Amino acid sequence: xxxRSFFEKLHAxxxxxxxxxxxxxIEEAGDQTFGLLVLLLSLPSxxxxxxxxLALLGxxxxxxxxxxMMLGSGKPALPLRLKNQSLHKGKIKExxxxxxxxxxxxPSGSRRPLNRRWIGLWVTWxxxxxxxxxxxxFGNILPAAALCLLGAALMEERPLWGWLGIxxxxxVTTYFGYSFDVVLKSLHHLFDWLRAVK
Numbered sequence: 001x002x003x004r005s006f007f008e009k010l011h012a013x014x015x016x017x018x019x020x021x022x023x024x025x026i027e028e029a030g031d032q033t034f035g036l037l038v039l040l041l042s043l044p045s046x047x048x049x050x051x052x053x054l055a056l057l058g059x060x061x062x063x064x065x066x067x068x069m070m071l072g073s074g075k076p077a078l079p080l081r082l083k084n085q086s087l088h089k090g091k092i093k094e095x096x097x098x099x100x101x102x103x104x105x106x107p108s109g110s111r112r113p114l115n116r117r118w119i120g121l122w123v124t125w126x127x128x129x130x131x132x133x134x135x136x137x138f139g140n141i142l143p144a145a146a147l148c149l150l151g152a153a154l155m156e157e158r159p160l161w162g163w164l165g166i167x168x169x170x171x172v173t174t175y176f177g178y179s180f181d182v183v184l185k186s187l188h189h190l191f192d193w194l195r196a197v198k
Contacts, residue, residue, distance in 0.1 A: 066123035126165075
């Protein structure tokens with residue numbers, strides 16, 4: 001496996017403590033907080049069986065996170081309820097290991113700090129695609145995978161991974177665009193649900 005120290009820290013931290021919360025990870029992440037949050041909030045949407053309901057919540061949280069990055073926030077602001085959310089160690093480690101295996105197949109390129117505002121723009125857009133309740137094959141998994149790449153790029157300062165995440169986001173946009181009728185119907189259902197909640 002390539003040298004990715006923060007990924008090793010993630011695995012070690014998950015092994016160390018049961019009932020670990022998202023807030024505990026945030027406190028230890030330092031400058032890598034935004035990348036870590038993008039990755040951790042996207043990973044559950046890669047897990048079959050839980051990805052559909054979690055995509056809605058994760059997408060909404062990631063939209064807020066992306067907007068904060070675009071506005072140049074130094075540190076992410078998250079609701080206390082989300083910070084207190086426990087991470088399912090087994091499922092997160094499983095998804096993290098699967099994602100790392102895919103990363104190992106990709107060229108890593110040189111390390112260089114990324115433009116956080118620029119990445120924030122793509123996180124916001126891709127999170128919106130994740131948030132859409134679209135009934136398409138891989139409709140949640142594809143935007144989540146692109147978001148994981150953007151999060152990993154921020155964490156490990158790998159611009160090449162960032163560009164791959166952007167290309168993935170453009171691919172998902174094209175895929176949704178070809179299925180515009182389905183997306184439109186999904187949006188109508190979402191607005192009807194929001195009106196019912198009010």
